[in-house]
Amino acid sequence: MKLYICYGNFRSPRPGGHPCRNANEALKAAGYEPDVVKSYGLGLLPGLFNQTRGRREVKELTGSYMVPVLVLDDGTVVQGSHEIADWARANPVGAGAGGAAAS
Numbered sequence: 001m002k003l004y005i006c007y008g009n010f011r012s013p014r015p016g017g018h019p020c021r022n023a024n025e026a027l028k029a030a031g032y033e034p035d036v037v038k039s040y041g042l043g044l045l046p047g048l049f050n051q052t053r054g055r056r057e058v059k060e061l062t063g064s065y066m067v068p069v070l071v072l073d074d075g076t077v078v079q080g081s082h083e084i085a086d087w088a089r090a091n092p093v094g095a096g097a098g099g100a101a102a103s
Contacts, residue, residue: 003027003034003084004058004069006041019081023068026085031093039067 005020016022027034039054043066050056050065058069061077070078070087078087 001027001032001034001073002037002071004037004039004054004067004071006039006043006067008038009036020068023070023081023084026081026088027070030088030091032088034070041065043067 003024009021009024037054039058040052041050041055055065058067059065061071062069062079068081068084070084078084
């Protein structure tokens with residue numbers, strides 16, 4: 001499993017916290033340890049400003065440069081911190097068919 005994030009998993013004073021950190025924390029709480037890919041750039045800017053490997057891969061996967069993006073071992077793509085957190089809560093490690101082994 002890969003989790004594409006921006007610059008890091010830092011705390012943020014913004015209301016609701018930093019989306020990339022929120023996604024990563026939700027995955028950890030569900031028992032996962034994703035391979036974190038830092039994707040420097042800014043998703044709101046044109047492609048010229050998003051040429052790092054992570055942002056290019058996110059664009060190929062989703063059609064957008066916006067992170068966070070979760071890619072499951074089976075190739076399923078989940079984009080957005082709320083969607084990733086919802087997926088993690090619904091699929092904790094060891095929960096049967098939905099919960100895959102941590103990777």
